[in-house]
Amino acid sequence: MSSETTNKDILRGGQFLVKETKCEDIFTLEDLNEEQKMMRESTKEFVDRELWAHWERFEKKDYAYTEECMRKAGELGLLSVAVPESYGGMGMGFVSTMLVCDYISGATGSFSTAFGAHTGIGTMPITLYGTEEQKQKYVPKLASGEWFGAYCLTEPGAGSDANSGKTKAVLSEDGKYYSITGQKMWISNAGFCNMFIVFARIEDDKYITGFIVENDPENGITLGDEEKKLGIHSSSTRQVFFNETKVPVENMLSERGNGFKIAMNALNVGRIKLAAACLEAQRRIVTEAAKYANERIQFKTPIINFGAIKAKIADMATNAYVDESACYRAAKNIEDRIAIREADGNSHQEAELKGVEEYAIECSILKVAVSEHVQHTTDEGIQVFGGMGFSADTPMESAWRDARISRIYEGTNEINRMLAVGMLVKKAMKGHVDLLGPATAVGEELMGIPSFDTPDFSELFAEEKDLLARLKKVFLMVAGSAVQKFGPDLEEHQMLLMSAADILIQIYLVESTILRTEKNAKRFGEEAQAAQIAMSKLYLYRAVDIINQKGKEAIVSFAEGDEQRMMLMGLKRFTKYTNQPNVVALRTQIADKVAADNGYTFD
Numbered sequence: 001m002s003s004e005t006t007n008k009d010i011l012r013g014g015q016f017l018v019k020e021t022k023c024e025d026i027f028t029l030e031d032l033n034e035e036q037k038m039m040r041e042s043t044k045e046f047v048d049r050e051l052w053a054h055w056e057r058f059e060k061k062d063y064a065y066t067e068e069c070m071r072k073a074g075e076l077g078l079l080s081v082a083v084p085e086s087y088g089g090m091g092m093g094f095v096s097t098m099l100v101c102d103y104i105s106g107a108t109g110s111f112s113t114a115f116g117a118h119t120g121i122g123t124m125p126i127t128l129y130g131t132e133e134q135k136q137k138y139v140p141k142l143a144s145g146e147w148f149g150a151y152c153l154t155e156p157g158a159g160s161d162a163n164s165g166k167t168k169a170v171l172s173e174d175g176k177y178y179s180i181t182g183q184k185m186w187i188s189n190a191g192f193c194n195m196f197i198v199f200a201r202i203e204d205d206k207y208i209t210g211f212i213v214e215n216d217p218e219n220g221i222t223l224g225d226e227e228k229k230l231g232i233h234s235s236s237t238r239q240v241f242f243n244e245t246k247v248p249v250e251n252m253l254s255e256r257g258n259g260f261k262i263a264m265n266a267l268n269v270g271r272i273k274l275a276a277a278c279l280e281a282q283r284r285i286v287t288e289a290a291k292y293a294n295e296r297i298q299f300k301t302p303i304i305n306f307g308a309i310k311a312k313i314a315d316m317a318t319n320a321y322v323d324e325s326a327c328y329r330a331a332k333n334i335e336d337r338i339a340i341r342e343a344d345g346n347s348h349q350e351a352e353l354k355g356v357e358e359y360a361i362e363c364s365i366l367k368v369a370v371s372e373h374v375q376h377t378t379d380e381g382i383q384v385f386g387g388m389g390f391s392a393d394t395p396m397e398s399a400w401r402d403a404r405i406s407r408i409y410e411g412t413n414e415i416n417r418m419l420a421v422g423m424l425v426k427k428a429m430k431g432h433v434d435l436l437g438p439a440t441a442v443g444e445e446l447m448g449i450p451s452f453d454t455p456d457f458s459e460l461f462a463e464e465k466d467l468l469a470r471l472k473k474v475f476l477m478v479a480g481s482a483v484q485k486f487g488p489d490l491e492e493h494q495m496l497l498m499s500a501a502d503i504l505i506q507i508y509l510v511e512s513t514i515l516r517t518e519k520n521a522k523r524f525g526e527e528a529q530a531a532q533i534a535m536s537k538l539y540l541y542r543a544v545d546i547i548n549q550k551g552k553e554a555i556v557s558f559a560e561g562d563e564q565r566m567m568l569m570g571l572k573r574f575t576k577y578t579n580q581p582n583v584v585a586l587r588t589q590i591a592d593k594v595a596a597d598n599g600y601t602f603d
């Protein structure tokens, strides 16, 4: 964080919707410092050497190889980036943590799941909520890879409804330990971990409680067989059964009844890291697809020359670029917020918790958006490879299967869509984000006569930024009227919430992308950023389409008569281009750049 950055300069979570951000104020991948670039390079080297070169082993359910690679990652310090130095870690900032999550995840979903489950939900509950003794005892071992962690929240009857678990924790008569009994399922890393974070209910408490449980088969812990899964074949996923497992009272995490909060906060961090973990996979797929399309000849022509293939390559590259832009913008916001809180006297632990919590809306947005883009990109990757894409001998097939899980774990995308809008409405109620003022202004604008001035759109992105400002009004119009109409019952109207979330997601992605490119065009020149400018314009065009469709769906479903007509007119006005972009030209320009570079070269 620059020394001049102050609390008031940084947008609070969710404020992107109602406040303008200048391009100088967002962080981009091009802002990485030397240390971060080195970190990225050493992560990439590790991935190429240990993971990418052996990707078939991950498809053959070689769980032992995943464990071996996890140990090697530990030796290189890659498991300890986010861990404070006082507990044997590197204590690097949030951006560096995201970088490692991003670049370590390109080769196989099996390893990225093992890595994410260990460094994220398996370790973070202790670094964020543990006592000093708990941290000293467990965190150094987890940071070095001497021990591995797993996270036991889900049960057969408690998935999305995570607080409904039946696992019980009963205090012993002498008050020295809890006895845990219950069944957990879908537990990543269960097959090789040394320690579990377990959530269980004490008596009839409203909320569950978190515990650190060492993996000792002599202590009533048994494992189910490895689950037979669609993808991530070498990520260990098992059921874990606890039968009167004794856990010393000092292994309770935080306080009794605080487990749901711990679980949710661990997931906030997990969500943005999961988004990061879907970035390098996209870049590699674009690169593999470009290489293949440059080499594969049909009709005496490399298939990259066909417009149908160019369109795919252009959209795939654009998604990756957009996702990077949004992920690193949010990562730096979190890093800065943590620094501000520490400067205000919070402990690192407290600062990190609050820093991530502040941007929980953005974390949910990113989780949904990036997991859906990686799915689309792997699907189109298969299509570019044709029949070879369907073959298990090429990496496209496994990438497609591996990508599927990202829409399910760390909170399904349906739950995260509802959370994103729900948290925003709550922040507005608390006065943290002023939605009411801007929403009222939009209402007044709708009643007024539109301006017929011809604006000056000569500067780079002038029209795009004007349109972006109006897209924000679509959200305010739709969500504002929905809140007015349904009040606290809004959460019952899920289809409406899904549409509102989709609008919100597109706004964050578009803004992050345009600002990144604008910042880079200013410092590196527009010519050097020609393809990135084209990607920004193409993505905006696609986002406008989505927002139009979702906005209309919402308006025609909950508004009637004059109100409906007025809102539909507003939608038309707010999504109108003065100069429509030439989409074919944009896609051609982007694809030609990717083809010439024989891969994705925008990071």
Ligand SMILES: Cc1cc2nc3c(=O)[nH]c(=O)nc-3n(C[C@H](O)[C@H](O)[C@H](O)COP(=O)(O)OP(=O)(O)OC[C@H]3O[C@@H](n4cnc5c(N)ncnc54)[C@H](O)[C@@H]3O)c2cc1C
Pocket (backbone or CB within 6 Å): 117, 150, 151, 152, 153, 154, 158, 159, 160, 161, 185, 186, 187, 188, 189, 229, 237, 405, 408, 409, 410, 411, 412, 413, 414, 415, 494
């Ligand atoms: C490979 C893998 C690894 C995993 N690793 C772990 C792990 O390490 N630790 C752990 O604790 N868990 C883990 N999970 C569990 C995972 O987090 C859950 O599968 C996920 O939260 C969804 O829960 P569920 O499967 O019970 O689905 P359900 O909750 O039954 O959901 C089924 C469908 O209903 C929808 N739905 C549910 N509730 C609502 C609602 N209120 N409104 C609208 N729609 C709703 C969901 O979005 C989904 O589409 C893992 C799962 C898998 C498959």
